[in-house]
Amino acid sequence: MFSSLSDNLDKTFRKLRGVGHISEKNIADALREIRIALLEADVEFGVAKDFIANVKEKAMGAEVLKSIKPGEQIVKIFHDELEALLGADQAPLDLNPPARILICGLNGAGKTTTSAKLAARLKKEGRRPLLVACDLYRPAAIDQLATLAKQIDVPVYTPDASEKDVVKVAKDALAWAEREHGTVILFDTAGRQEIDERLVEELKRLHAFLQPKETLLVADAATGQQAVSVAKHFDEAVGITGIILTKLDGDARGGAALSMRAVTGKPIKFAGEGEKLDQLFEFHPSRMADRILGMGDIVGMVEQVAGKLNEEDAMRSMQRMQEGKFDFTDFLDQMKMIQKLGPLEGLLGLMPGFNKIKKQLPSNAFDTGKLKRTEAIVLSMTPDERRRPEIIKGTRRARIAAGSGTTLPEVNTLLKQFGEMRKMMKSPGKMKGMMKQLGGMGGGGMGGLGDMLKGLGGKFPF
Ligand SMILES: Nc1nc2c(ncn2[C@@H]2O[C@H](COP(=O)(O)OP(=O)(O)O)[C@@H](O)[C@H]2O)c(=O)[nH]1
Ligand SMILES: [Mg+2]
Numbered sequence: 001m002f003s004s005l006s007d008n009l010d011k012t013f014r015k016l017r018g019v020g021h022i023s024e025k026n027i028a029d030a031l032r033e034i035r036i037a038l039l040e041a042d043v044e045f046g047v048a049k050d051f052i053a054n055v056k057e058k059a060m061g062a063e064v065l066k067s068i069k070p071g072e073q074i075v076k077i078f079h080d081e082l083e084a085l086l087g088a089d090q091a092p093l094d095l096n097p098p099a100r101i102l103i104c105g106l107n108g109a110g111k112t113t114t115s116a117k118l119a120a121r122l123k124k125e126g127r128r129p130l131l132v133a134c135d136l137y138r139p140a141a142i143d144q145l146a147t148l149a150k151q152i153d154v155p156v157y158t159p160d161a162s163e164k165d166v167v168k169v170a171k172d173a174l175a176w177a178e179r180e181h182g183t184v185i186l187f188d189t190a191g192r193q194e195i196d197e198r199l200v201e202e203l204k205r206l207h208a209f210l211q212p213k214e215t216l217l218v219a220d221a222a223t224g225q226q227a228v229s230v231a232k233h234f235d236e237a238v239g240i241t242g243i244i245l246t247k248l249d250g251d252a253r254g255g256a257a258l259s260m261r262a263v264t265g266k267p268i269k270f271a272g273e274g275e276k277l278d279q280l281f282e283f284h285p286s287r288m289a290d291r292i293l294g295m296g297d298i299v300g301m302v303e304q305v306a307g308k309l310n311e312e313d314a315m316r317s318m319q320r321m322q323e324g325k326f327d328f329t330d331f332l333d334q335m336k337m338i339q340k341l342g343p344l345e346g347l348l349g350l351m352p353g354f355n356k357i358k359k360q361l362p363s364n365a366f367d368t369g370k371l372k373r374t375e376a377i378v379l380s381m382t383p384d385e386r387r388r389p390e391i392i393k394g395t396r397r398a399r400i401a402a403g404s405g406t407t408l409p410e411v412n413t414l415l416k417q418f419g420e421m422r423k424m425m426k427s428p429g430k431m432k433g434m435m436k437q438l439g440g441m442g443g444g445g446m447g448g449l450g451d452m453l454k455g456l457g458g459k460f461p462f
Contacts, residue, residue: 001221001248001249001250001251001252001253001254001257002041002253002254002257002291002292003251004040004041004253005037005038005040005041005253005254005292006291006292006293008033008036008037008040009034009037009078009292009293010293011033012030012033012034012037013030013071013074013075013078013293015030016030016071016074016075017071017072017075018071019071022071022074024060027056027059027060027074030074031052031055031056031059034052034055034078035048035049035052038051038052038255038258040253041253041254041255041258042224042225042252042253042254042255042256043255043258043259044225044228044255044259044262044263047085047258047259047262047263050262051081051085051262054081055074055077055078055081058077058081059074059077075293078293079289079290079293080289082258082289082292082293083285083286083288083289084285085258085261085262085285086257086258086261086268086283086285086288086289087261087267087268087283087285088285089285090269090282090283090284090285091242091267091268091269091283092269093214093242093269094213094214094241095122095127095183095184095213096213097183098185098213099183099184099185099213099214100184100185100187100210100211100212100213100214101118101184101185101186101187101212101213101214101215101216102187102189102206102207102210102212102214102215102216102238103115103118103186103187103188103189103216103218104189104191104203104215104216104217104218104234104238104240105191105217105218105219105230105234106191106192106193106194106195106219106220106230107191107192107193108191108220109191109218109219109220109223109246110218110220110244110246110247110272111135111188111189111191111218112135112141112144112145112148112188113148113246113272113275113277114218114244114246114270114272114280115131115145115148115186115187115188116131116145116148116149116151116152116154116277117272117277117278117279117280118186118244118270118280119131119149119152119154119186120152120154120277120278120280121280122184123152123153123154127183127184128180128181128182128183128184129154129182129183129184129185129186130154130155130156130157130176130177130180130182130184130185130186131145131149131154131155131156131157131185131186131188132156132157132169132170132173132177132185132186132187132188133145133146133156133157133158133159133169133188134159134166134169134170134173134187134188134189134190134206135188135189135190135191136159136163136164136166136169136190137190138190139161141188141190142158142159142161145158145188146158148277151277152277155180155182157169157172157173157176157177159172159173166189166190166202166205166206167205167206167209170187170206170209170210171209173185173187187206187210187212189203189206190202195230195233195234200233200237200238203234203237203238204237204238207238207239213241214241214242215238215239215240215241215242216240216241216242216243216244216269217230217231217234217235217240217242217243217244217266218243218244218246219231219243219244219245219246219256219260220245220246220247221245221246221247221248221250221252221254221256221257221271222247222250222252222256223252223256224252224253224255224256225255225256225259227256227260228256228259228260228263228264231243231260231263231264231266232263232264235264235266240264240266241266242266242267242268242269243260243261243264243266243267243268243269244268244269244270244271244272244280245257245260245268245270245271245272245283246271246272247272247273248271248272248273249272249273249274249279254292257288267283268283268285269282269283270282270283271283321425324422324425326422326425327386327387327388327389328378328381328385328386328387328389328418329383329386329387331378331418332375332378332379332386335371335374335375335378373404373406373410374414376404376405376406377400377401377404377406377410377411377414378414379404380399380400380403380404381400385400389415389418389419392415397411397412397415
């Protein structure tokens, strides 16, 4: 998501930063490029136009600060406007009792998945969420929600397949919820390929009956402009209170995400970034702006990583890297951590400048099969070999290749890359830079992994 927009903005801003004195012409040129970049990213025309006008006004009116370069000042103005466009502050859910959340949207947008993801989040926060299946058109939809609910261990109300009245279902579900002592109830509704009157009527009736505190529209970020008009339509029909964008992990151009808030005036509250049930994140405009500007969503990454990693382990391998003692045992530990984190590509996408690094990586860099083969090679080494990779010469290499079911060239490549990686870790300049970054991340940092990856740049040995 956003990768070509990020690249284009990066080009423009690099030019701006390069000039010592900024003229009106510099600004005008940059704004023109930015406008094109936004439109290419599928940002709604009116939104792009207003956005550029705002940036222009601020850039022209800004008092030139002596302490920073003029180009950087404009980047900052742009960043702040982008943040405002995305909604300024993170918008929390209204969960005051009776907390009812109505989930709506088109077919395939991700309503059912997102209902479960949201329930999982709420449960983690210590609430007692309940799920209610209100998609009565497809029996499979009820089963789908029931299956997901089971995975996250959240009670689910599933109506009889013969039931056709959604308000009746909601009424029965509320009585059930009372008995279940739920503190927040999520209603997953039916969608259509397109908005049609019957769908809207049904949703209106359900909405009028439930009077939900939150009516969340689930919108697929990959659908671009269409998602924006759908949002408007739903909002006019039932009055949505917020938006959940899904499939931000895809390669959509991102325009919908940027236009949604401005067009509907409703906040984007969460973002889905994968099919797994823990891949729903709070939408933070400021972090998203950083990410679009290629600054990376460092805070998001730290949160994501911190939830899954053992900080002590991470710190220990960081320490070993610094001391130049990093060996294949540490490497194996790191690989295990990486596998725990889930898709590496998604995680790395949050890092500053990753779009550029990504292009330099071999196309199979994120191939989990390759990761497994690398692991097999390391596992076929003796403890001594893992500690002292320099002793792994000819016959040992052949033995490792045979033992791991890989080939000699694969073993050679891994050893070579590992050697290079080690050399880089020992280079004091590089490590110092990494440590500084770590300090800047606050909270003592999460340890070696993120920094190791960053420091490695294009040199992943796996
Ligand atoms: N990659 C990705 N896939 C998603 C995401 N959210 C939902 N999906 C997938 O999109 C498809 C449709 O989702 P579903 O919840 O059934 O949509 P519904 O028809 O709106 O209820 C399923 O295959 C989901 O796994 C997301 O954030 N990222
Ligand atoms: Mg569904």
